[in-house]
Amino acid sequence: MNHIQMKPLNPKFTLEYKQAAEKLVNEKVYTHQQAADNLGVSLSAIGTWSWAESPPYSGICNKESNLEPDRTQRIDPVSAG
Numbered sequence: 001m002n003h004i005q006m007k008p009l010n011p012k013f014t015l016e017y018k019q020a021a022e023k024l025v026n027e028k029v030y031t032h033q034q035a036a037d038n039l040g041v042s043l044s045a046i047g048t049w050s051w052a053e054s055p056p057y058s059g060i061c062n063k064e065s066n067l068e069p070d071r072t073q074r075i076d077p078v079s080a081g
Contacts, residue, residue, distance in 0.1 A: 011041075021046060022053040 024035040025046060036043045
């Protein structure tokens with residue numbers, strides 16, 4: 001029987017992973033598409049993570065992360081690419 005290995009439907013990521021992925025867009029000037037392609041995640045995930053880490057409109061810089069911290073890491077964004 002031929003077994004096809006499929007990636008998980010809902011992969012889980014750590015807070016640190018999401019923040020590192022967001023930094024690719026906001027600090028290293030990757031486009032959302034480039035970051036998604038390099039990390040093997042969806043474009044919508046990169047957009048969500050980038051939005052969650054963006055400063056609020058009020059101008060307050062010292063805020064808590066809006067990313068969910070209770071996720072497990074799938075790949076390392078620093079070595080991907």
